[in-house]
Amino acid sequence: MKLIEGSLCPLAPLRFLCDEMLINVAQWLRVAGYDTSLPAPGSPDRQLVDCSRAEQRWLVTADADLLEFACAPFYVLFLSGRDDQARLRELTLRLDLDWCLAPFSRCKNCNTPLHTASEREKQLFHPGPGGVSNDTVWACVTCRQLYWEGSHVRRMRSRLEAMNAWRDSH
Numbered sequence: 001m002k003l004i005e006g007s008l009c010p011l012a013p014l015r016f017l018c019d020e021m022l023i024n025v026a027q028w029l030r031v032a033g034y035d036t037s038l039p040a041p042g043s044p045d046r047q048l049v050d051c052s053r054a055e056q057r058w059l060v061t062a063d064a065d066l067l068e069f070a071c072a073p074f075y076v077l078f079l080s081g082r083d084d085q086a087r088l089r090e091l092t093l094r095l096d097l098d099w100c101l102a103p104f105s106r107c108k109n110c111n112t113p114l115h116t117a118s119e120r121e122k123q124l125f126h127p128g129p130g131g132v133s134n135d136t137v138w139a140c141v142t143c144r145q146l147y148w149e150g151s152h153v154r155r156m157r158s159r160l161e162a163m164n165a166w167r168d169s170h
């Protein structure tokens with residue numbers, strides 16, 4: 001089977017729908033700032049394809065069966081890598097993906113755009129002595145998650161930069 005998937009998708013800005021096997025890939029796309037949906041567990045293939053077309057998203061999948069759909073060349077981006085690292089690299093090279101698009105502008109858990117947290121949100125979402133004292137804190141209103149510049153976020157930033165370096169080394 002010749003794989004020509006993905007070459008024609010006219011999407012700008014890039015938006016994604018990842019299949020349920022690719023939760024880690026989806027979370028990294030969100031960390032980088034890309035609008036990325038995940039389907040309800042057990043969603044049938046047809047529903048994924050219809051959703052990607054209706055919402056104009058790349059359907060990123062590790063399931064080769066999805067290439068059987070007639071619209072696959074336009075919307076389905078099949079990743080053949082066997083682990084997340086290989087799949088992330090493949091995605092990077094296929095789309096020349098910029099992992100430093102807008103880091104920490106979306107919640108990695110739920111895809112909601114983040115905003116600068118108010119003092120009240122810092123207290124409410126992260127109860128404890130003084131809440132989060134850091135100046136730069138972002139909040140997700142949907143799942144009440146806070147993100148702030150700390151060692152975890154710094155590690156994720158380094159990882160995004162490392163993934164961008166794949167583009168240069170290709």
Ligand SMILES: [Zn+2]
Binds near residue numbers: 108140141142143144
């Ligand atoms: Zn969230």
